[in-house]
Amino acid sequence: MSKLTRSVWAEVNLQDIAFNTQQIRRLIGDSQLMAVVKANAYGHGALEVAHTVLANGASWLAVAIPEEGVRLRRAGIAAPILVLGAVGPEEVEVCVAKDLAVTLYEPQIARILANTARKLQKAAKVHIKVDTGMSRLGIPDGAAVEFIRSVARLPGIEVQGVFTHFADAENPNQEYLHWQWQRFERVIATLKRDGVHIPCCHAANTAATLFFPESHLDMVRVGLGLYGMYPNGRSSIPLKPALSLKTRIAALKRVPAGTPVSYGCTYVTWKDTTLAVLPIGYADGLSRKLSNIGHVLIAGQPCPIVGKVTMDHTIVDVDHLPVSVGDEVVLIGSSGQTKITADDWARWMDTINYEVTCLISSRVERVYT
Ligand SMILES: Cc1ncc(COP(=O)(O)O)c(C=O)c1O
Known part of the structure; x- marks a missing residue:
């Protein structure tokens, strides 16, 4: 492990990411795998993850x-x-110059791409996005074939995909997934019938990927x-969570029963108690929603978060444990036989696991193991 500059860190196990990549690779047969490393690879570190998944x-x-x-x-x-x-429009040139394929669904951007391709003497690569029911980016499926044909005719533009x-692929009820899928299949079939060759449909x-192999x-x-x-x-396949979030106890204090804890005094000790102060707060990604709800692990033992999580510090009750300043604290990950997952945080925060790891801020050093 490299020398840390701060006692709050996220351990990212690249072997686990390699394992997960191989598992998914095996599942998809001859299809290609595009690794989504946006948002700093969901908080895991884009460059390190990119090298690992590509290998x-x-x-x-x-x-x-x-x-x-x-x-x-x-x-x-x-x-x-x-x-x-x-x-x-202002981002098109850098995409063409750096060979970044653009998600295209707008005639105006298509024209700018074609002009930029001419100016830079370089193909502008695009993947045309079809909105089949997510109602976010994309040309509506009813207008997609005509749009794709018109883009394919533009000089300098290479339609790669x-x-x-899908809006609801994680729902065990796959009704909406199938509904969207049929719309997309229809677009692909029409393009094929009309002899418009698209190298990569996805x-x-x-x-x-896990629950609808047809797609x-x-x-x-x-x-x-x-x-x-x-x-x-x-x-449908075993995958290994690659990220752990850890810190160390910064301070300990013994307080009498009836002591208010942290901003707003939302927690009051009900007995003489030992509190541990952790040097991690919501500016690191430990959401304030975990106040008085979540817990951390010290030597495998759950220790409840008491009072409001603050910007830089969080207080936990360690009265049941023999602890010292400097002891390791696990916020996400395993400690002894016990673990806390991003899904636990998501439940405590009333959100999804995606948001939990994305919220771990740049202030938290990533350590690769
Ligand atoms: C367009 C698009 N494709 C793929 C993904 C990857 O989704 P997931 O992380 O569920 O695999 C995302 C993530 O938000 C996305 O926006």
Whole structure:
């Protein structure tokens, strides 16, 4: 482990990410694997994850914004990269210059791409996004074929792919998934019938990759599963959660019964108690929603968070344990026989596991094991 500059750190096990990548690779047969490394690889570290997934069977990367792709390029990543998010007119040039494929659904951006391709004497690569029911980005499926045909005719634009995104793939009831799938299949079939060749059609996120193999097509776009988290708590294959969040006890104090704890005095000790102060707070990604709800692990023992989580500190009750300043504290991960998962945090925070790891801020050093 490298020397830490702060006693709050996230351990990211790249062997677990390699394992998860191989597991998914095995599941998808001949389809390609696009590893979704947007948002700093869901908090795990985009560059380290990119190297790991590319060495273990992924052939594409996906980011949300051009800046994330530029960082990967600057670090020497040559693999194809798709920008999944909306690319504005001012961002087109950097995408073409850095060979980042653009998610395209807008005639105006198509024209700017063609002009930029001419200016830079370089093909502008695009994947055309079809909205089959997510109601976010994408050309509506009814207008998609005409749009794809018109883009394919534009000089300088290389249509590498056509894709859609599922809104409800993690739902055990697959009714809406099938509904969207039929719409996308119809678009693909019409393009084929009309002789419009699309090299790469893709649709599946982690949940669809796991539970709807029919949707694997030429490529799957997997994020969550690479990090060992399950969509909606379910998986068809074993995956290993790769991230642990840890800190050390910064201070201990013995307080009498009736002592208010932290901002707003929302917790009052009901007996003489030992409290441990942890040097991690909501600015690190430990949500204030865990106040008086969540717990941490010290030597495998759960210790409840008492009072409000503050920006830089959190207080836990350690009265049942013999502890010392400097003892390791696990916030996410295993400690002895016990563990806390991103799903536990998600339940405490009333959110999803995706948000939990994305919220771990840049202030928290990532340590790769
Ligand atoms: C367009 C698109 N494709 C694929 C993914 C990956 O989804 P997941 O992390 O569920 O695999 C995302 C993630 O939000 C996305 O926005």
